[in-house]
Amino acid sequence: TQLLEQSPQFLSIQEGENLTVYCNSSSVFSSLQWYRQEPGEGPVLLVTVVTGGEVKKLKRLTFQFGDARKDSSLHITAAQPGDTGLYLCAGRDNYGQNFVFGPGTRLSVLP
Protein backbone atom coordinates (compact mmCIF):
# COMPACT_ATOMS: atom_id res chain seq x y z
CA THR A 1 0.00 0.00 0.00
CA GLN A 2 1.44 3.34 -1.02
CA LEU A 3 1.66 6.05 1.59
CA LEU A 4 1.56 9.65 0.52
CA GLU A 5 2.90 12.44 2.69
CA GLN A 6 2.03 16.06 2.16
CA SER A 7 3.77 19.11 3.53
CA PRO A 8 3.21 21.46 5.07
CA GLN A 9 0.12 20.27 6.89
CA PHE A 10 -1.14 23.85 7.33
CA LEU A 11 -0.17 27.06 5.55
CA SER A 12 -1.48 30.53 6.19
CA ILE A 13 -0.29 33.35 3.92
CA GLN A 14 -1.24 36.83 2.83
CA GLU A 15 -2.92 37.57 -0.47
CA GLY A 16 -0.35 38.09 -3.23
CA GLU A 17 2.29 35.77 -1.80
CA ASN A 18 3.66 32.72 -3.60
CA LEU A 19 3.67 29.25 -2.09
CA THR A 20 4.66 25.67 -2.80
CA VAL A 21 3.19 22.52 -1.30
CA TYR A 22 4.67 19.06 -1.63
CA CYS A 23 3.54 15.48 -2.04
CA ASN A 24 6.03 12.68 -1.39
CA SER A 25 6.08 8.91 -1.35
CA SER A 26 8.53 6.05 -1.38
CA SER A 27 6.40 4.39 -4.07
CA VAL A 28 6.47 4.99 -7.81
CA PHE A 29 3.21 6.16 -9.29
CA SER A 30 1.91 5.64 -12.80
CA SER A 31 -0.14 8.79 -12.38
CA LEU A 32 -0.68 11.44 -9.76
CA GLN A 33 -3.52 13.86 -9.31
CA TRP A 34 -4.09 17.06 -7.37
CA TYR A 35 -7.47 18.00 -5.98
CA ARG A 36 -8.82 21.00 -4.10
CA GLN A 37 -11.53 20.56 -1.51
CA GLU A 38 -13.67 23.17 0.20
CA PRO A 39 -15.39 22.55 3.55
CA GLY A 40 -18.48 20.39 3.25
CA GLU A 41 -17.84 19.53 -0.39
CA GLY A 42 -16.14 16.76 -2.32
CA PRO A 43 -12.66 17.20 -3.81
CA VAL A 44 -12.44 18.77 -7.26
CA LEU A 45 -9.81 17.53 -9.70
CA LEU A 46 -7.21 20.14 -10.70
CA VAL A 47 -4.71 18.16 -12.75
CA THR A 48 -3.38 14.70 -13.62
CA VAL A 49 0.33 14.12 -14.31
CA VAL A 50 1.67 10.88 -15.75
CA THR A 51 5.20 11.48 -17.10
CA GLY A 52 8.26 11.88 -14.88
CA GLY A 53 9.44 15.50 -14.98
CA GLU A 54 6.14 16.68 -16.40
CA VAL A 55 5.09 20.28 -15.68
CA LYS A 56 1.53 21.47 -16.11
CA LYS A 57 0.17 24.96 -15.64
CA LEU A 58 -3.36 25.94 -14.76
CA LYS A 59 -3.56 29.74 -14.63
CA ARG A 60 -1.59 30.67 -11.46
CA LEU A 61 -1.03 27.03 -10.47
CA THR A 62 2.03 25.07 -11.61
CA PHE A 63 2.22 21.33 -11.03
CA GLN A 64 5.38 19.27 -11.35
CA PHE A 65 5.80 15.50 -11.27
CA GLY A 66 9.18 14.31 -10.04
CA ASP A 67 11.57 12.61 -12.46
CA ALA A 68 11.29 9.35 -10.54
CA ARG A 69 7.49 9.68 -10.32
CA LYS A 70 7.59 9.47 -6.51
CA ASP A 71 6.87 13.07 -5.68
CA SER A 72 5.07 16.16 -6.90
CA SER A 73 4.76 19.82 -6.10
CA LEU A 74 2.11 22.47 -6.52
CA HIS A 75 3.19 26.09 -6.79
CA ILE A 76 0.69 28.94 -6.57
CA THR A 77 1.70 32.39 -7.75
CA ALA A 78 0.10 35.51 -6.26
CA ALA A 79 -2.30 33.59 -4.04
CA GLN A 80 -5.85 34.88 -3.69
CA PRO A 81 -8.43 34.27 -0.93
CA GLY A 82 -10.33 32.10 -3.40
CA ASP A 83 -7.40 29.65 -3.34
CA THR A 84 -8.21 28.78 0.26
CA GLY A 85 -8.96 25.10 0.72
CA LEU A 86 -7.57 21.64 1.32
CA TYR A 87 -5.13 20.54 -1.39
CA LEU A 88 -4.96 16.78 -1.80
CA CYS A 89 -2.61 14.69 -3.88
CA ALA A 90 -3.59 11.19 -4.95
CA GLY A 91 -1.42 8.55 -6.58
CA ARG A 92 -2.04 5.32 -8.45
CA ASP A 93 0.50 2.60 -9.14
CA ASN A 94 0.65 0.38 -12.22
CA TYR A 95 -1.47 -2.33 -10.65
CA GLY A 96 -4.22 -0.60 -8.74
CA GLN A 97 -7.31 0.88 -10.23
CA ASN A 98 -8.01 3.32 -7.48
CA PHE A 99 -6.14 6.35 -6.21
CA VAL A 100 -4.64 6.62 -2.73
CA PHE A 101 -4.93 10.06 -1.18
CA GLY A 102 -2.53 11.98 1.00
CA PRO A 103 -3.70 13.79 4.15
CA GLY A 104 -3.74 17.17 2.42
CA THR A 105 -2.33 20.64 2.93
CA ARG A 106 -4.82 23.11 4.37
CA LEU A 107 -4.19 26.51 2.80
CA SER A 108 -5.59 29.76 4.12
CA VAL A 109 -5.05 32.93 2.09
CA LEU A 110 -5.81 36.04 4.08
CA PRO A 111 -6.99 39.23 2.33
Next chain:
Amino acid sequence: DTGVSQDPRHKITKRGQNVTFRCDPISEHNRLYWYRQTLGQGPEFLTYFQNEAQLEKSRLLSDRFSAERPKGSFSTLEIQRTEQGDSAMYLCASSWGAGTDNYGYTFGSGTRLTVV
Protein backbone atom coordinates in the same frame (compact mmCIF):
# COMPACT_ATOMS: atom_id res chain seq x y z
CA ASP B 1 -25.64 15.92 -16.55
CA THR B 2 -25.58 17.35 -13.06
CA GLY B 3 -22.48 15.51 -11.88
CA VAL B 4 -22.33 13.00 -9.05
CA SER B 5 -25.25 13.20 -6.64
CA GLN B 6 -25.29 11.86 -3.11
CA ASP B 7 -28.23 11.50 -0.81
CA PRO B 8 -28.72 12.39 1.96
CA ARG B 9 -26.25 15.24 2.54
CA HIS B 10 -26.42 14.77 6.28
CA LYS B 11 -27.48 11.87 8.47
CA ILE B 12 -27.63 11.71 12.24
CA THR B 13 -28.30 8.29 13.68
CA LYS B 14 -28.20 6.56 17.01
CA ARG B 15 -25.53 3.99 17.69
CA GLY B 16 -26.66 0.54 16.64
CA GLN B 17 -28.98 1.72 13.88
CA ASN B 18 -28.52 0.85 10.21
CA VAL B 19 -28.03 3.57 7.60
CA THR B 20 -28.02 3.54 3.81
CA PHE B 21 -26.54 6.16 1.48
CA ARG B 22 -27.16 6.54 -2.22
CA CYS B 23 -24.88 7.72 -5.01
CA ASP B 24 -25.88 8.58 -8.57
CA PRO B 25 -22.75 8.79 -10.73
CA ILE B 26 -22.24 10.59 -14.02
CA SER B 27 -24.18 8.47 -16.49
CA GLU B 28 -21.30 7.87 -18.92
CA HIS B 29 -18.94 6.71 -16.15
CA ASN B 30 -18.42 2.99 -15.74
CA ARG B 31 -16.46 3.14 -12.48
CA LEU B 32 -17.80 4.12 -9.09
CA TYR B 33 -15.87 4.51 -5.87
CA TRP B 34 -16.73 4.97 -2.22
CA TYR B 35 -14.33 6.81 0.06
CA ARG B 36 -14.55 7.85 3.70
CA GLN B 37 -13.01 11.04 5.04
CA THR B 38 -12.58 12.04 8.66
CA LEU B 39 -11.70 15.49 9.87
CA GLY B 40 -8.20 16.57 8.94
CA GLN B 41 -7.54 13.53 6.77
CA GLY B 42 -7.61 12.74 3.10
CA PRO B 43 -10.23 10.41 1.64
CA GLU B 44 -9.72 6.75 2.48
CA PHE B 45 -10.66 4.13 -0.11
CA LEU B 46 -13.53 1.81 0.80
CA THR B 47 -14.65 0.00 -2.34
CA TYR B 48 -14.87 0.23 -6.11
CA PHE B 49 -17.21 -0.97 -8.86
CA GLN B 50 -16.74 -1.35 -12.55
CA ASN B 51 -20.25 -1.43 -13.97
CA GLU B 52 -22.16 -3.71 -11.60
CA ALA B 53 -19.16 -5.74 -10.42
CA GLN B 54 -17.53 -4.92 -7.09
CA LEU B 55 -13.87 -5.36 -8.00
CA GLU B 56 -12.06 -4.20 -4.90
CA LYS B 57 -12.84 -3.77 -1.24
CA SER B 58 -10.55 -2.25 1.36
CA ARG B 59 -9.28 -4.54 4.08
CA LEU B 60 -10.22 -1.77 6.46
CA LEU B 61 -13.89 -2.24 5.60
CA SER B 62 -15.61 -4.26 8.30
CA ASP B 63 -18.36 -6.78 7.66
CA ARG B 64 -20.87 -4.17 8.81
CA PHE B 65 -20.33 -2.30 5.56
CA SER B 66 -21.85 -3.43 2.28
CA ALA B 67 -22.15 -1.74 -1.08
CA GLU B 68 -24.12 -2.56 -4.19
CA ARG B 69 -24.43 -1.25 -7.70
CA PRO B 70 -27.22 -3.46 -9.00
CA LYS B 71 -27.57 -2.28 -12.58
CA GLY B 72 -24.27 -0.56 -13.03
CA SER B 73 -25.85 2.81 -12.45
CA PHE B 74 -26.55 4.13 -8.93
CA SER B 75 -24.91 2.61 -5.88
CA THR B 76 -25.85 2.21 -2.24
CA LEU B 77 -23.60 1.94 0.79
CA GLU B 78 -25.12 0.40 3.90
CA ILE B 79 -23.65 0.45 7.37
CA GLN B 80 -25.20 -1.94 9.86
CA ARG B 81 -25.10 -1.53 13.64
CA THR B 82 -23.44 1.86 13.40
CA GLU B 83 -20.71 2.81 15.87
CA GLN B 84 -19.46 6.24 16.87
CA GLY B 85 -16.26 5.56 14.95
CA ASP B 86 -18.30 5.42 11.75
CA SER B 87 -18.90 9.16 11.97
CA ALA B 88 -17.30 10.64 8.88
CA MET B 89 -17.97 12.12 5.46
CA TYR B 90 -18.77 9.37 2.96
CA LEU B 91 -17.74 10.39 -0.54
CA CYS B 92 -18.78 8.81 -3.80
CA ALA B 93 -16.81 9.36 -6.99
CA SER B 94 -17.19 8.17 -10.56
CA SER B 95 -14.85 7.99 -13.52
CA TRP B 96 -14.39 6.46 -16.92
CA GLY B 97 -11.75 3.77 -17.01
CA ALA B 98 -10.61 0.89 -19.22
CA GLY B 99 -7.97 -1.57 -18.12
CA THR B 100 -5.28 0.31 -16.25
CA ASP B 101 -6.26 3.62 -17.79
CA ASN B 102 -8.20 5.74 -15.39
CA TYR B 103 -9.20 9.32 -15.73
CA GLY B 104 -9.77 11.70 -12.87
CA TYR B 105 -12.54 11.23 -10.41
CA THR B 106 -15.61 13.39 -10.18
CA PHE B 107 -16.69 13.47 -6.57
CA GLY B 108 -20.10 14.08 -5.12
CA SER B 109 -20.62 16.48 -2.24
CA GLY B 110 -20.66 13.62 0.23
CA THR B 111 -22.92 12.38 3.00
CA ARG B 112 -21.90 13.48 6.46
CA LEU B 113 -22.75 10.79 9.00
CA THR B 114 -22.91 11.53 12.70
CA VAL B 115 -23.45 8.61 15.06
CA VAL B 116 -24.63 9.68 18.52
